[in-house]
Amino acid sequence: MERSNWISLLIVLAVIAVWEFACRWFSVPDFILPAPSEILKTTVFKASLILPHACVTALEIIMGIFLSLLVAVPIATVMFACPSVERALSPFLVASQAVPVFALAPLLVIWLGYGLASKVLMAAVIIFFPITVNLLEGYKNCDREYAVFFDLMGAGLWKKMRLLYWPWALPYFFSGLKVGVTVATIGAVIGEWVGAQKGLGYLMIQANARLQVSLVFAAILWLSIMGLTMWVFVGFLERKVIYWK
Amino acid sequence: MLSVSDLTKKFEDLTVMEGFDLTVRRGGFTTLIGPSGCGKSTLFDILTGVFPRDGGMISWLGENVSDLMGRAAYMQQKDLLLPWFSLIDNAMLPVKIAGADKNGSLEKTISLFERLRLNGFEDYMPQKVSGGMRQRCALVRTLMFEHELVLLDEPLSSLDAITRRSLQGLLLLLQSEFNKTILMITHDIEEALLMSDELLVLTPMPMRIKERFVLEMPKPGRSGNPELLKIKEHVLEELEGDLDGTI
Amino acid sequence: MKKKFKIFISIVLAAFFLLTASPVCAAQKLTIMLDWFPNIDHLPIYVAQQEGFFGDEGLDVTILTPSSTTDAMKLAASGNVDIAVSYEPQVIIGASAGLNVQVIGRLVEQPLSVLLFLKEKGIKSPADLEGKTIGYTVPGMMDVLMEAFAKINGIKNYEPVNVGFSIAQSLVSGKVDAIMGPYKNYETVALEEKGYKSGYFELSDWGIPDYDELVFISGKQVVRKRPEAIRGFARAIDRAIFRARENPQRALETYFSAVPEAPRDMESKAFEITLPLYAHSQTCDTKKWQKFADFAFRYGLIEKKVDVTAILGR
Numbered sequence: 001m002e003r004s005n006w007i008s009l010l011i012v013l014a015v016i017a018v019w020e021f022a023c024r025w026f027s028v029p030d031f032i033l034p035a036p037s038e039i040l041k042t043t044v045f046k047a048s049l050i051l052p053h054a055c056v057t058a059l060e061i062i063m064g065i066f067l068s069l070l071v072a073v074p075i076a077t078v079m080f081a082c083p084s085v086e087r088a089l090s091p092f093l094v095a096s097q098a099v100p101v102f103a104l105a106p107l108l109v110i111w112l113g114y115g116l117a118s119k120v121l122m123a124a125v126i127i128f129f130p131i132t133v134n135l136l137e138g139y140k141n142c143d144r145e146y147a148v149f150f151d152l153m154g155a156g157l158w159k160k161m162r163l164l165y166w167p168w169a170l171p172y173f174f175s176g177l178k179v180g181v182t183v184a185t186i187g188a189v190i191g192e193w194v195g196a197q198k199g200l201g202y203l204m205i206q207a208n209a210r211l212q213v214s215l216v217f218a219a220i221l222w223l224s225i226m227g228l229t230m231w232v233f234v235g236f237l238e239r240k241v242i243y244w245k
Numbered sequence: 246m247l248s249v250s251d252l253t254k255k256f257e258d259l260t261v262m263e264g265f266d267l268t269v270r271r272g273g274f275t276t277l278i279g280p281s282g283c284g285k286s287t288l289f290d291i292l293t294g295v296f297p298r299d300g301g302m303i304s305w306l307g308e309n310v311s312d313l314m315g316r317a318a319y320m321q322q323k324d325l326l327l328p329w330f331s332l333i334d335n336a337m338l339p340v341k342i343a344g345a346d347k348n349g350s351l352e353k354t355i356s357l358f359e360r361l362r363l364n365g366f367e368d369y370m371p372q373k374v375s376g377g378m379r380q381r382c383a384l385v386r387t388l389m390f391e392h393e394l395v396l397l398d399e400p401l402s403s404l405d406a407i408t409r410r411s412l413q414g415l416l417l418l419l420q421s422e423f424n425k426t427i428l429m430i431t432h433d434i435e436e437a438l439l440m441s442d443e444l445l446v447l448t449p450m451p452m453r454i455k456e457r458f459v460l461e462m463p464k465p466g467r468s469g470n471p472e473l474l475k476i477k478e479h480v481l482e483e484l485e486g487d488l489d490g491t492i
Numbered sequence: 493m494k495k496k497f498k499i500f501i502s503i504v505l506a507a508f509f510l511l512t513a514s515p516v517c518a519a520q521k522l523t524i525m526l527d528w529f530p531n532i533d534h535l536p537i538y539v540a541q542q543e544g545f546f547g548d549e550g551l552d553v554t555i556l557t558p559s560s561t562t563d564a565m566k567l568a569a570s571g572n573v574d575i576a577v578s579y580e581p582q583v584i585i586g587a588s589a590g591l592n593v594q595v596i597g598r599l600v601e602q603p604l605s606v607l608l609f610l611k612e613k614g615i616k617s618p619a620d621l622e623g624k625t626i627g628y629t630v631p632g633m634m635d636v637l638m639e640a641f642a643k644i645n646g647i648k649n650y651e652p653v654n655v656g657f658s659i660a661q662s663l664v665s666g667k668v669d670a671i672m673g674p675y676k677n678y679e680t681v682a683l684e685e686k687g688y689k690s691g692y693f694e695l696s697d698w699g700i701p702d703y704d705e706l707v708f709i710s711g712k713q714v715v716r717k718r719p720e721a722i723r724g725f726a727r728a729i730d731r732a733i734f735r736a737r738e739n740p741q742r743a744l745e746t747y748f749s750a751v752p753e754a755p756r757d758m759e760s761k762a763f764e765i766t767l768p769l770y771a772h773s774q775t776c777d778t779k780k781w782q783k784f785a786d787f788a789f790r791y792g793l794i795e796k797k798v799d800v801t802a803i804l805g806r
Contacts, residue, residue, distance in 0.1 A: 029664055029686060029687075030686075031660055031661060031664070031686060032661060032664060032665055049752070049753065110572075113572075114556065145321070145323060145325060146325055146327075148293070148295055149319065149321075149325050150342070151294075151314055151315075152293055152314055152315070152317070152319045153315075153338065153339050153342045153343070153390070154314070154315035154342060154343060155342045159342055163327070163338075163341075163342070164327070167327070167329045192559075193559060194559055194560075195559045195563070196559065197556060197557060202557075202559070205529075205559060205657070206529045206557065206753065207753075208657065208658065208661075209528075209529045209657035209658070210529060210753065210754075210755060211660050211661075211682060211686065211755075212753075212755070213661075242329075243329075244328045244329045244370055244372065245328075
């Protein structure tokens, strides 16, 4: 392991140690702030309780990402190909980011119910902006000289998109996707906080109300691990797809 | 042949050229040489259609055209190789885009790779090979264009002297072999003298052809030719004079 | 011949009406939204489900958990759920505001809500609450009850804070000095388990009239469209409460098997206190309800007078 990885690990362990010590020394009630040892116990022993909820949240996030990609990629592409479309859609794009997502959540629950749909849509909405904007930026970042060169070869728009603009934009796309993957988690959880019957966000509210706060932290731990796993996976995908870097 | 008549281009209050005329003999190697910023790159931009012209006509093989987009091969100082394609895929790009016969072209490309000593590197990615090899690959790509007319915009100026020399020779060889009509811009007077059938010296803006040299000595075999040395001196004087004038 | 034919037709018609009038083979679906996360107060609902009492009435009931303390009544009033668990004061306040709901059954027929505080705070009488921060659990109900309590007992200034589900945390962390809304059969036990002694003011001791703590409500349009299903639901609940009193141990086990996340020790203790408090009949006392409605109007908790016969469907 590299030196920087050792240092990160040390910092994490130090924080955990201080936390554990402080909880014991100050006799902090476990339903205000549980000690790391409690959290670890809960994470392991309550795993069978947490797992089905984790699966539901994971499903919401993954479906949300796919839904967002399905919409964002074509829109960004059309916006790039037709500047008039870009001008027309730009304000909406910015608005989609400015609107606080938790204001949207209750509305989605009313319209779509307590099931998966509202959470999937929440996750999709929250990552729509980073993906679209990054992809569009990637397209635009292509050096003019290459575009001219393609024109000289007599390439039509479709060939230019496929052979030039899309590969050029891929690094930008993936950086947007990496951001999106971690933020999608937030969307799904907020959706669950507002109205759900399953999922890690739902579990967190219930556990908190029942004073099982170490379960809340265990749920957060699972969420973090899920987010991290997805980040790593996207990174792996990125290296595979952008094979020339 | 390529003929440009009465070409005019103005940017705001700057007249780049006005009433510019140029004729390129079919099958010949014509070079344009001039001081920096005289407008020769703008001429190429107009010829290729990147910039619109304010007046004048372009005609290729007797036919009036708006520009040469899709009618000429083009090679620049930058190799413009795509990093996500191997050398051979890059070289075949004009074929892929024109949608032409793949198999025949593949053979041609491979033999060209061999001629330019790129054999064995076909599947390498551009980032992994030297600048000289990339420019050679770009040269192959230029030759894979089906077009007879080839526009070269300082194609060798980013290379070191040795690589330059070897590619100059190859360019000549390939021109005669593939019957291309070449119009080249360069800064390097010696290069121009070694390779051209016709050398046109340009003035600073507004750009005109100041002087025209027809070079009939056989090529290769021109280095050290005393007549060429005289022409070189002459051209240098002209260019320096213009330089003084513009400062 | 004619007579035989008439008899034959009568039998066919009778059979036809019999078949269409009785509950059809396919069970009727009902959704019920709880008022709070599933806890021991809801035991009869889970017993009714697990022991098949809903099934006996031809009902297929889905029990939903709320995400906030105000979900239940809202969703019942809008028809998004068929039935919700609610509280008499909340129903009266809602009815006054024009919500179209009706009470269709009872769960707990006595007040459970108290004004809770940690013993160590040294609060002895309502006057000690003057100028303090007082939390409430259900906006639209507990904050309103708190207003009434304050008016009756001469508390002029206090800072109300919405604490939602976070009762114990808010008290222990000191964010609030007292909370209106915790239950004397539940939160007191929960805090005791964690080592905290609590004290409380019983509302009926301090001027608030008697009321049904937990009732079942339905949107009026649901009652109109599906009266049989609604009545069947109430009957099943009645049976479940009876069964729980008959065999408390078994009822408790049934509940825990349906709600595995429930803290066993704490809720078993709470069950002992709660068992006698479950409703003895599904019919509400109209006089008691009107008394509370009038009290609410007198103390300005509601703007419009409420005639409880409209809500109680009698």
